[in-house]
Amino acid sequence: MGFRAITAQLVLRTPLHVGTGRATETVDDLLRRDAQGRILIPGTSLAGPLRAIATRLAPRLGSRSCQALQGGDFGSQICGCLTCRLFGDVTPQEDEKKGVASQVIIYDAPLDKNPEIAIRDGVGIDRVTGAAARKERLKFDLEVVPAGTIFSLRMEFDPNLTDERALQLLAVSLAEWEAGRGAVGGRVGRGLGAFTLQNIQYRDQKLDTIEAVVDFLKIGPGWTKQTGAGDWLATQSAATRKQAQLLSPVGDHSVACSWALTEFTLAAEGSFLINDPVRAGQGGFDHAPLLTAYERKGEPVLPGSSLRGVLRSQAERIARTLATHDAWGDNKRSSEERKREFSTSCPACNPLTTHTSTTHTSDAVASCNSFIKTLAPEKRRELEDRGAEDKLCLACRLFGSTWNGSRLRVEDAPLLPNTGKQKVMDFLAIDRFTGGGRDGAKFDAVALWQPHFRVRLFLENPEGWELGWLVLTLRDLHEGLTTVGFGAAKGFGRMTIQSPSITFGILHETDFPLPPAPEDESEDRQKLERAIVAREKLLTHRGTPSGLYQTIGYADSHKADWLDLADGWVQAFHRERRARPRAQEFTLQKDSYFTKIADQWLPDLYPVEVSA
Incomplete structure (x- = not known):
């Protein structure tokens, strides 16, 4: 029995928009908020981009490609690739006993104090006149969280996860975020949602004795402020990089190249x-x-x-x-x-x-x-x-x-x-x-x-x-x-x-x-x-x-x-x-x-x- 988690700071390099699809009289798309009115990045909005990176990187680590890259309807067929073993099956079925749930839990990232929200306007441009496209009425606006805002990222994963390749895949996927190549939310292709992951801490605590469990429970939420292994990501990435360089190229542009x-x-x-x-x-x-x-x-x-x-x-x-x-x-x-x-x-x-x-x-x-x-x-x-x-x-x-x-x-x-x-x-x-x-x-x-x-x-x-x-x-x-x-x-x-x-x-x-x-x-x-x-x-x-x-x-x-x-x-x-x-x-x-x-x-x- 044990407890393994990763915490980090997600620092916005550009404004962020995670929308709700709901409009008001002043804005076409509101930011997502929780029941207390706090702006947040849902865990699903974080898990999706992280899984997408892992899906494209996994074939370069020797795993077969995920069904998600192949398209089509696979019915009740379980994928079983390295990414699906880590994040859960991409095509789960209720009556399928071979499927697995996600080994990684990514929590919502709310802000304790909401920053000053901005409204970003957009308009489509007519290719002939060079002016605003009046016929198509492509005028819109949306709420954005300003650049420089810091969210607290927290994820936990199964302490019984012993697949070293799965841990390496998780590490190199997070390394992409650390290098500033991550984006989250909507309209990322148009400049929103770019971020850098900083202060990444890895925590692996054994809970195989009563005393260890009691001490851990006494700490409570304060465990997120304790210093973990700050070099875990760099160590895992370096080892995985050598392995990837030894593998032959896959020749498939649907995976990471x-x-x-x-x-x-x-x-x-x-x-x-x-x-x-x-x-x-x-x-x-x-x-x-x-x-x-x-x-x-x-x-x-x-x-x-x-x-x-x-x-x-x-x-x-x-x-x-x-x-x-x-x-x-x-x-x-x-x-x-x-x-x-x-x-x-x-x-x-x-x-x-x-x-x-x-x-x-x-x-x-x-x-x-x-x-x-x-x-x-x-x-x-x-x-x-x-x-x-x-x-x-x-x-x-x-x-x-x-x-x-x-x-x-x-x-x-x-x-x-x-x-x-x-x-x-x-x-x-x-x-x-x-x-x-x-x-x-x-x-x-x-x-x-x-x-x-x-x-x-x-x-x-x-x-x-x-x-x-x-x-x-x-x-x-x-x-x-x-x-x-x-x-x-x-x-x-x-x-x-x-x-x-x-x-x-x-x-x-x-x-x-x-x-x-x-x-x-x-x-x-x-x-x-x-x-x-x-x-x-x-x-x-x-x-x-x-x-x-x-x-x-x-x-x-x-x-x-x-x-x-x-x-x-x-x-x-x-x-x-x-x-x-x-x-x-x-x-x-x-x-x-x-x-x-x-x-x-x-x-x-x-x-x-x-x-x-």
């Missing part, structure tokens, strides 16, 4: 503003910058949702522009043929548009989600069981959709010290008839002047084409081809990228993302060969291990190798978008460029031209 972390400073060249309607109303201004609590004081912040929206919109624009160029072909093609080619090959949908089979109407570049809604019920159930990734466009695969979560997380970016002085600016619309000021069109804004934000992007199991697409998108952001935030037409939001860094984590050297081999001589073999050589060089300069992973980080001394590798990733993106035609049932019905206006084809009026 690698991750990419890039950090850079996003510097505004002039005025910058992400509007917070609540603060603007409190201050008497029409627009005011969004603040969040970092280190217990309000500081301006660049929300991950705002930056993610900019990145996705520009990535879509890049992909559709390249697809338009490919569809144009030579001058022998007719406009009808070009439209047909674009409709079957466009690699990026517009997530705010719709397609309706019942009325045979469709918006331009209709979203993948709207096509799925028109499928027959049996086909939709098949997608629910097996996943819809093969049907989705490249944009939905990378940035996510309602049918497929994203592996890319764009965190809230805090303001760097001594940057971003606030300035009050006045605006007045001009009457087009009189040339004077228009009555009632006066407004003002509190803007930040030349702020610098530290951005953090995290991509799990990156593929070469995904990295290449992000490289092109970030290049456009740096060169001013897209803006961030309010007032693009007024010169706001022009940004440049400074002090970039990139780190890869790999479990095996074959996990390092590399462009695929060319299938024919028409592709640029020299670029691929340079990328392969660059990867081999970089693999010889590994950094400090992080959790279960070996790391490879950017250094100026190897800049040429990183550039060759990035060039190979870009080639991989070009190859992927050409090699993945749209599913037949997802063929676009309408486009904003390949269309007729008054019986005249728009491409005939404005043909595709490529500048030198």
Whole structure:
């Protein structure tokens, strides 16, 4: 008989939202609270992400893959994998005697004192106008717990658990949280819920005598404040890391293979503003910058949702522009043929548009989600069981959709010290008839002047084409081809990228993302060969291990190798978008460029031209 537990501090790096689905007159989604009104993270909201990490890591420790990674209906079949033995069967059955319950109990994490709650606003952006999507009415707001808040994590596990592999799996899963690669709650892909696990203490107390039991009961809840084994996690992770390096790669991207972390400073060249309607109303201004609590004081912040929206919109624009160029072909093609080619090959949908089979109407570049809604019920159930990734466009695969979560997380970016002085600016619309000021069109804004934000992007199991697409998108952001935030037409939001860094984590050297081999001589073999050589060089300069992973980080001394590798990733993106035609049932019905206006084809009026 004994008692084993782990305690730690969960420190929010970005605001957190664990919602209830209930709305009030002031907010669309409330935070979860207990019966005493205390804000809390439910144990289920902690156990779910931890189990997900363990499920992907277990096959790299020699265990077979969990049923949860395979999809489909397994009926009464018990999985029995290492993860299910630790966290309980993924498909429990009442009449099945072979099933096991979870060996780990993760408790709710309430706050003794509620912090000052903030309201985070969000809005969808129309891809054509660049303004708020009024037709779709994608305006919403929700309560968030501010960054810097500390929750107390407590978990207990069966003292009779003797499976060393299960303990190692639990340790390396917690090591991911300790390294800052964890996220909990809702909208994690848009910057919320990122955290770091600190002060991890392991306690193993024998209760095999009456005296030991009495002493333990006398301590009561105070045991959580006693010092435990602070080196248990590091010891277990180091031993497991050596074991994982000896195993062959699994070649399955549904399990843990690698991750990419890039950090850079996003510097505004002039005025910058992400509007917070609540603060603007409190201050008497029409627009005011969004603040969040970092280190217990309000500081301006660049929300991950705002930056993610900019990145996705520009990535879509890049992909559709390249697809338009490919569809144009030579001058022998007719406009009808070009439209047909674009409709079957466009690699990026517009997530705010719709397609309706019942009325045979469709918006331009209709979203993948709207096509799925028109499928027959049996086909939709098949997608629910097996996943819809093969049907989705490249944009939905990378940035996510309602049918497929994203592996890319764009965190809230805090303001760097001594940057971003606030300035009050006045605006007045001009009457087009009189040339004077228009009555009632006066407004003002509190803007930040030349702020610098530290951005953090995290991509799990990156593929070469995904990295290449992000490289092109970030290049456009740096060169001013897209803006961030309010007032693009007024010169706001022009940004440049400074002090970039990139780190890869790999479990095996074959996990390092590399462009695929060319299938024919028409592709640029020299670029691929340079990328392969660059990867081999970089693999010889590994950094400090992080959790279960070996790391490879950017250094100026190897800049040429990183550039060759990035060039190979870009080639991989070009190859992927050409090699993945749209599913037949997802063929676009309408486009904003390949269309007729008054019986005249728009491409005939404005043909595709490529500048030198």
